[in-house]
Amino acid sequence: MNYIPNTDADRAEMLKVVGVQSVAELFHDVPAAYRFPPLTLPPALSEPEVIEELNALANENDDPHHLACFLGAGAYRHFVPSVVDFILQRSEFFTAYTPYQPEISQGTLQAHFEYQSMICALTGMEASNVSHYDGATAAAEAVIMALQIGRGKRNKVILSPTLHPQYRAVIHTYTQGMGLEIAGEDLIGVALREPEGTAGSAALLDALAGLLDQQTACLIVQNPDFLGRLYTPAEMQALADRVHAVGAQFVVSVDPISLGLFVPPGRYGADIVTGEGQPMGSPLSLGGPYLGFFAMRAADVRRSAGRIVGQTVDAEGQRGFVLTLSTREQHIRREKASSNICSNQALNALAAAIYMAAMGKHGLRTVAELSYHKAHYAADLIGKIAGYTVISRWPFFKEFIVRCPQPVALINEVLLDRYGMVGGYDLGNDYPDLQGHMLLCVTEMNSRAQIDLLAEALEEITTMNLERYEGEVSRG
Amino acid sequence: MNYIPNTDADRAEMLKVVGVQSVAELFHDVPAAYRFPPLTLPPALSEPEVIEELNALANENDDPHHLACFLGAGAYRHFVPSVVDFILQRSEFFTAYTPYQPEISQGTLQAHFEYQSMICALTGMEASNVSHYDGATAAAEAVIMALQIGRGKRNKVILSPTLHPQYRAVIHTYTQGMGLEIAGEDLIGVALREPEGTAGSAALLDALAGLLDQQTACLIVQNPDFLGRLYTPAEMQALADRVHAVGAQFVVSVDPISLGLFVPPGRYGADIVTGEGQPMGSPLSLGGPYLGFFAMRAADVRRSAGRIVGQTVDAEGQRGFVLTLSTREQHIRREKASSNICSNQALNALAAAIYMAAMGKHGLRTVAELSYHKAHYAADLIGKIAGYTVISRWPFFKEFIVRCPQPVALINEVLLDRYGMVGGYDLGNDYPDLQGHMLLCVTEMNSRAQIDLLAEALEEITTMNLERYEGEVSRG
Amino acid sequence: MGEPLIYEISRPGRCAVSLPECDVPPTPLPEGCVRDELPLPEVAEVDLVRHYIRLSQMNYGVDTGFYPLGSCTMKYNPKVNEAAARIPGFATLHPLQPEASIQGALGLMLELQEMLAEIGGFAAVTLQPAAGAHGELTGVLMMRKYHLDRGAHERNIMLVPDSAHGTNPATTSMSGLKVVEVPSDTRGNVDLAALRALIAQHGPKLVGLMLTNPNTLGLFDENLLEIINLVHEAGGLVYGDGANFNAILGIVRPGDLGFDVLHYNLHKTFSTPHGGGGPGAGAVGVSAALADYLPGPIVKQSEADGMLRWYMPPKSIGRVKAFFGNFGVLVRAYTYLRMHGAEGLRAVSENAVLNANYLQARLRGVYPIPHGDRTCMHEFVAQGILKDAPGIRTMDIAKRLIDYGFHPPTIYFPLIVPEALMIEPTETESKETLDAFADALLRIAEEARAAPDLLRTAPHRAPVRRLDEVKAAKELVLCYAPACGG
Amino acid sequence: MGEPLIYEISRPGRCAVSLPECDVPPTPLPEGCVRDELPLPEVAEVDLVRHYIRLSQMNYGVDTGFYPLGSCTMKYNPKVNEAAARIPGFATLHPLQPEASIQGALGLMLELQEMLAEIGGFAAVTLQPAAGAHGELTGVLMMRKYHLDRGAHERNIMLVPDSAHGTNPATTSMSGLKVVEVPSDTRGNVDLAALRALIAQHGPKLVGLMLTNPNTLGLFDENLLEIINLVHEAGGLVYGDGANFNAILGIVRPGDLGFDVLHYNLHKTFSTPHGGGGPGAGAVGVSAALADYLPGPIVKQSEADGMLRWYMPPKSIGRVKAFFGNFGVLVRAYTYLRMHGAEGLRAVSENAVLNANYLQARLRGVYPIPHGDRTCMHEFVAQGILKDAPGIRTMDIAKRLIDYGFHPPTIYFPLIVPEALMIEPTETESKETLDAFADALLRIAEEARAAPDLLRTAPHRAPVRRLDEVKAAKELVLCYAPACGG
Ligand SMILES: Cc1ncc(COP(=O)(O)O)c(C=O)c1O
Numbered sequence A, B: 001m002n003y004i005p006n007t008d009a010d011r012a013e014m015l016k017v018v019g020v021q022s023v024a025e026l027f028h029d030v031p032a033a034y035r036f037p038p039l040t041l042p043p044a045l046s047e048p049e050v051i052e053e054l055n056a057l058a059n060e061n062d063d064p065h066h067l068a069c070f071l072g073a074g075a076y077r078h079f080v081p082s083v084v085d086f087i088l089q090r091s092e093f094f095t096a097y098t099p100y101q102p103e104i105s106q107g108t109l110q111a112h113f114e115y116q117s118m119i120c121a122l123t124g125m126e127a128s129n130v131s132h133y134d135g136a137t138a139a140a141e142a143v144i145m146a147l148q149i150g151r152g153k154r155n156k157v158i159l160s161p162t163l164h165p166q167y168r169a170v171i172h173t174y175t176q177g178m179g180l181e182i183a184g185e186d187l188i189g190v191a192l193r194e195p196e197g198t199a200g201s202a203a204l205l206d207a208l209a210g211l212l213d214q215q216t217a218c219l220i221v222q223n224p225d226f227l228g229r230l231y232t233p234a235e236m237q238a239l240a241d242r243v244h245a246v247g248a249q250f251v252v253s254v255d256p257i258s259l260g261l262f263v264p265p266g267r268y269g270a271d272i273v274t275g276e277g278q279p280m281g282s283p284l285s286l287g288g289p290y291l292g293f294f295a296m297r298a299a300d301v302r303r304s305a306g307r308i309v310g311q312t313v314d315a316e317g318q319r320g321f322v323l324t325l326s327t328r329e330q331h332i333r334r335e336k337a338s339s340n341i342c343s344n345q346a347l348n349a350l351a352a353a354i355y356m357a358a359m360g361k362h363g364l365r366t367v368a369e370l371s372y373h374k375a376h377y378a379a380d381l382i383g384k385i386a387g388y389t390v391i392s393r394w395p396f397f398k399e400f401i402v403r404c405p406q407p408v409a410l411i412n413e414v415l416l417d418r419y420g421m422v423g424g425y426d427l428g429n430d431y432p433d434l435q436g437h438m439l440l441c442v443t444e445m446n447s448r449a450q451i452d453l454l455a456e457a458l459e460e461i462t463t464m465n466l467e468r469y470e471g472e473v474s475r476g
Numbered sequence C, D: 001m002g003e004p005l006i007y008e009i010s011r012p013g014r015c016a017v018s019l020p021e022c023d024v025p026p027t028p029l030p031e032g033c034v035r036d037e038l039p040l041p042e043v044a045e046v047d048l049v050r051h052y053i054r055l056s057q058m059n060y061g062v063d064t065g066f067y068p069l070g071s072c073t074m075k076y077n078p079k080v081n082e083a084a085a086r087i088p089g090f091a092t093l094h095p096l097q098p099e100a101s102i103q104g105a106l107g108l109m110l111e112l113q114e115m116l117a118e119i120g121g122f123a124a125v126t127l128q129p130a131a132g133a134h135g136e137l138t139g140v141l142m143m144r145k146y147h148l149d150r151g152a153h154e155r156n157i158m159l160v161p162d163s164a165h166g167t168n169p170a171t172t173s174m175s176g177l178k179v180v181e182v183p184s185d186t187r188g189n190v191d192l193a194a195l196r197a198l199i200a201q202h203g204p205k206l207v208g209l210m211l212t213n214p215n216t217l218g219l220f221d222e223n224l225l226e227i228i229n230l231v232h233e234a235g236g237l238v239y240g241d242g243a244n245f246n247a248i249l250g251i252v253r254p255g256d257l258g259f260d261v262l263h264y265n266l267h268k269t270f271s272t273p274h275g276g277g278g279p280g281a282g283a284v285g286v287s288a289a290l291a292d293y294l295p296g297p298i299v300k301q302s303e304a305d306g307m308l309r310w311y312m313p314p315k316s317i318g319r320v321k322a323f324f325g326n327f328g329v330l331v332r333a334y335t336y337l338r339m340h341g342a343e344g345l346r347a348v349s350e351n352a353v354l355n356a357n358y359l360q361a362r363l364r365g366v367y368p369i370p371h372g373d374r375t376c377m378h379e380f381v382a383q384g385i386l387k388d389a390p391g392i393r394t395m396d397i398a399k400r401l402i403d404y405g406f407h408p409p410t411i412y413f414p415l416i417v418p419e420a421l422m423i424e425p426t427e428t429e430s431k432e433t434l435d436a437f438a439d440a441l442l443r444i445a446e447e448a449r450a451a452p453d454l455l456r457t458a459p460h461r462a463p464v465r466r467l468d469e470v471k472a473a474k475e476l477v478l479c480y481a482p483a484c485g486g
């Protein structure tokens, strides 16, 4: 199959107009020695065949659509109302590109203006761009913006060790040519040494603040953090004040669903708020396409990256929307641009807009509350099982840590194989001190029955003979 | 969940304007003794819960999406290009109703005009309506139209015994109040007594013609018939001539996919051509919604039932389309209408239009040829297995009959359970003489590998101990 | 501006699909059977898609805006229902698969049968009919057979009020029965005196009465119990046209009132989309006395082994359709019902009725409303007859509404109201939408006086201008000529 | 006419979704943490859907019509790709699931990596970058690290032709390197003499050259092998911007020509939809020398047990993104590639190039085409400079094209061509469409002389009139005020 309408007859007529004998002639500029290489590709399939092949591949996966899922760690299974994908499938939206021609792109533009507005509402900030590639690159772009706000004179960046490990990795990648000092990540021990987080003392935040100095461009924390801990607005405001005292930017990476319930970073001193917008209407889809959202102070907009939609009027004075402040961007400013970003995650931003509008203030609060209550119910239940300890004795939203009596990978293998469940995240992957610790995530998509079954399963596993699985896991 | 936007505050304002105190007051005309009955219904579910419940129900089914399927008998698994459902999901199409207001319904109207045109092209007829409920009711409406063409003076209807048994049943149901004589169905013996159909002699058609008389309003045959037999244009024309000789209508019910390859009824004397349009773009969906298509001579249009779209111009002389000849219909003519049909299968007609346009002349021919070759390959292969006899020694399209060494239901049970296959149709359900005969259907959706596996399975079954299954089948 | 016909963009050799190569040895094609022409269009996928996208843009649906088409219950169609019907475990089932392999689908149908029976107050339900009119045919044939089985061969008359939908008399004729029309009274009810007289005249020949309630004037008959009683006393049965069920969900159960048989329009009341004219589904509920006459198969649970099975009622009128009903539509209706529950359904009708009364109140005084003094149910019938605008007709008002971005109401029906504008807002419309619509109608009434030509030449903001329906019927063009041998 | 903002149709208490009741005992909420305001809109599902349907109707996509946006390869997006990405077995996979539970998805990624490597002539491919610019960053960081690993700490200069897309210089800066611009010659090639001089000047400090080929003028550089050779001889690496790969599928493999690293824009060449600005996918291919520097994880098959596993290359520059790439986009690209095969891909480029040359031929003589004497590749750059129409600019011509039902080309890029109109028809457009577009442009050229105001005030047939971009940038309104505390 190909999607070329023209027939041999059409091509013959066209060649005549072009004034050449054959299509091959059009490629005379291509070095002859390399022209028309044979490609070794699998033979072309027809549509029914490709669908069959794809279904066969899909069937080789165990998908959370059919399984209970307690895995989060930066990608979340929240409910996506049917309207979201229904609207995304409108050709006029998904087959358009960047709205360079605003007169025939008001659909995209207005939807994105509304997206910006709702992101502001959610984060408590004054401005938002349309998107970054994901939560990780949004965090990296926040660092770069902070460096620019610091006019290149500040070259120290403080990262909380409980910022998502992959986000930290991406920040390192992005900034490797910039000659920065990146501090803070070794403070993980402090984070883990505070068993009494409930008391409201956050030793980690204190320790991070201790790293601040006049060289510091920014400090990034995640709230709730990667370990699930929720810092109170008071704790965060205290940190913000210390960040601002040295003239640095306070960047907060946040789970947008948590903002249905909790005080947003805009209310506790954040200068930049970023995060992963996937839970708002994008499918899990093995990690992408996701949505990096990015909110900021109005004063900083001209130093930011990415597309921004602004309101204006047309020649008849009617309200309309356009891309604005393009002079920040690569196509105008080239090597002086605030970023190289061009294509972004516009359709995921549309999904998030539809999601936020569909949920509205009450729906999003309900989603957040359901997640909160169910996660706490699960933590209670699992905490009572002999052999398991819930070490999250701090306020948390929907994720908590369980110390397990067996390797996490092994438990997950059994959960999948015998109970049809996707277990939690193995924190030992990122934090050597947390070997044997599982980060469990519970959302409104987990019924009480599922949670009860998880608890039962975890209990049964302690008495099982797991030899059969051990081999597989060590090979894995 | 409900889909009511108004809030209590809205309702309060509205009640004031209406001039009543409460919504309950609006129902004072309802007899008080019966007003507001408690309904015992399952509790309301939210959207995520209902999706979970539906998935659970769907998972209790064994669907041909995941299985090889050799079942046809009036509902066919042909390929549906992705574009079909993509277009059907356009809100403007599927949330509209009958295009009573043509100025804002040109989409539906033009698409249906094109549908009519393509149905004419396919069947070789001059006119088409927009749809009937399905192939069975279209056949019944053909009988009623024939009666009307006969001005109520002809009251005999001849049905081929190899017209789909359910179509014959529906004709009986529809006409039970009309005092008709329905003849022909007992001729099944003749159909089965002709082993050498390849010679081109069709004793059944002869026998049916023998029933014709001046009382006959119409004669209906199916081609290819329910047993899969394909009658040649010459045979059919001969029959048509004899039907016309007594002034009756010749009605042909036809598989539209077969018309990608074979001479259409319009070329061999049919007066009315009907059939089941499901294979053209509608999913199997357990039997509905399907599409009764209905084509006829231009001269008979005013006696036909159902919606018809006609071309016209607007006030500026531009081409446009409207529903026309409504004076035949129930909303104008009431008890004198040609039928009571109102809502029909308009969206399925749209699906068929998209399907026909997507396939085009070459695509439809390819689908038909693939089905033909694969079915014949399968018949060859199965005919060679000891214990099985292919009794279709006549020309056939995609369905053929196999005499089996075991009860068909038993074989099907084993095919499903051990081989993950949906077997053929048990002709013993409808024709006592055909106990132990299976009608197998092969289309372009069956790969050679599937066919080979079917043949292997059938062979293995002859040597299997089937006791375990016998119990289940007899209970079934 | 106009979109060309698909044939007009056809070019030889193009095709929008790809198909597998033949992987089996070919068999010679039967001689004399193969066609040598097939005048279908030839287009590439991109042109196909653009063609239909553009056509769709020339259409107005419920998702476009307010669609107060009276009697059609154009409520919002929830999108989860669309997702539901497309679950492969439903959408790809073959109707003739063994029962054991479709227990989930049968379970859904059984529960839908039971929910509908409960909502209507009936003993049994069939899901087979494909639309309301198809349900009517089913019901009337059952009534006929019921009498025949009791030896009452003389019963061949059906009483049908003059306000009835056209399908009622048409169904009656199609069933081989005779229609006798019953007039309406000044309050929009069935004229009781006339009914008594007709029953006195036709009593022993009566099959029964076909009654729409609320009726097509949007009114709940004030003498309903008496009417039903009169028919029953004469040995007749009462058929309920349930097209207007959206007014009475959880408000009253027709079975409780004495209706013997009733069809539900699932595509109206239970919000399965109208599809540009269909498909719908016209389930039929019946009292215990008629249950054995239902067309089949319907779903029953086996008492022996708990399996769900197809079941043919013993005195069935037969099948009315191949297979079992418009299953894809049933999945949507099931989804809708499961999301509502008893309270949700009552809220639907309460709000549908409140919305209609609110609109009626807002238009009263400007547009004549023959029974505007009464509380209406889910809809009401106004008239396009305006003071000081003698040349203006309902048609003009309807077309002008298009310019304001609304779909016009049903017009010129019911036939008993001259210049009828039959307005059904449904419960899924907000007060703001109703207000905007009322404001438009009031403004149009002013325009009718001040600038009548604006109405007469409307619509001005539609993809085409007013279309010539007379020409269409006179100079029949039903097919692109080259496609039908022209 | 205009659609209100979603906030403007909000009413307190409405909601478009339903959620389950809480089925567990509640836990007290943490003190001092709960927000007391959340200014999100409140709308019902019907109003939500209508809002977005109406917004969509104000948009123009490839499915609406011809979209010759140069450099963006707006080809038709096959609908099967959309179905593919939505298969639950792909769409619902969690990225952190155990590898054993996602073997099908890993298999798809592995095969896509291999197909892309084959098409580009590279040793290895990463699928992680989310877009073309992201792929550039990936590639340039790899080039940088490659030199560093060899101890060449002084290498910090990247040569970038003046015709390059803005992302190339922007990426270079972002990577901590310095841009040195290379001019183009009169035939639209890289100016060889200038290149030689720059290399002579910066040789030891050279990281390499970023080259788009075919370049943004739509031309295949006539000295390509020599250019690559010059850079290599100076110890530099050559980066290929593969955004224009649609011209060379099966025509030539950049890896064969000596490119060391190249990004593919899957959303252009392999037809994943552009989504109103994204998501895309910017896979990167590299020669064997750079393979160990790829960002990871990428997919590898374990030699031990045949299992597919995530693999981090030993000298990796690190992750460029969380997880593994825009998987949903990769599924679409995979589907597209599997349906084409080698022959199909070559046909894509042949037709893309033929279509561009045909359009160029049709416009030649009326619109100046700076390199119109050359054979172009998949696109060409004309100028909106018309004889006898001095007041008319490219902007006016673009806006007037809207009135003819077309999406305008890319305008004012590349920067080296004044009043540029960069036209890329792609292979999925028919001759008729190209003719209609050429006819429109020719007619507009006449209008420019005869009725210039028609152009200057265009568009006339769009949902809005020409928009004031200056006002937007001056009086910044980026948010509905009440939503951001205003
Ligand atoms: C009152 C009434 N009865 C019957 C019908 C017929 O229903 P259907 O169109 O589903 O056949 C309608 C449909 O408009 C109706 O409004």
Ligand SMILES: Cc1ncc(COP(=O)(O)O)c(C=O)c1O
Residues within 6 Å of the ligand: A341, A342, A343, A344, D071, D072, D131, D132, D133, D134, D165, D167, D212, D216, D241, D243, D244, D265, D280, D281, D282
């Ligand atoms: C030549 C060229 N290079 C790079 C890019 C950047 O690609 P993306 O938008 O995917 O980041 C583009 C996109 O328009 C382009 O045309």
